[in-house]
Amino acid sequence: MQCMWCSNMNVDQGTKDCYWILPDGKDAVHILQIPALVCVDCGSYLTDEMNHDIDMALYARELPKGRNEITYEELMSAPYKNIFDIKNV
Template identity: 30%
Template sequence: MKTCPWCEEGTLSSVTDTVYWELPDGTRAVEITETPSILCDHCQALFQSDETVKEIEDQLFLIDTKQLGKQTKYEDLLKMKRLLKRNYFDFSE
């Protein structure tokens, strides 16, 4: 894998971890378990790829978050029914 962007020394490996994400409306945060993450073996930085961050943020924007409990698995979050087909407010593409 690549070199760590934080310490520029460590080697990165793929892991899963628990993350906490604020809902788009700012009312609360949700615990997302088994989230694909990246870990540096040198500085122990633990983070998510840009793609994973976008998937989570898009999905939280597109689902009925009132149906979401305090905790969910990453895979279950991505399987939740969307109210819209895609994020029509994302102009980055």
């Protein structure tokens, strides 16, 4: 695999912990163990596709109440928001 930043061919799979601003812009969540790429020259980073997947998951999924830290797997397996529930309006 090739690094998207420096073109180094010495890239491995790894994980990365990141803070993400929630879609409402009022708070952030610490997401743990996100699949990432690790370059010996650049360090670890997330692909554009992974950034997009996390953005969409934060927009569409229910996060556990009262928690500001979640694993990537917990985020991706969280239930989808019910946007048609009239009680939430």
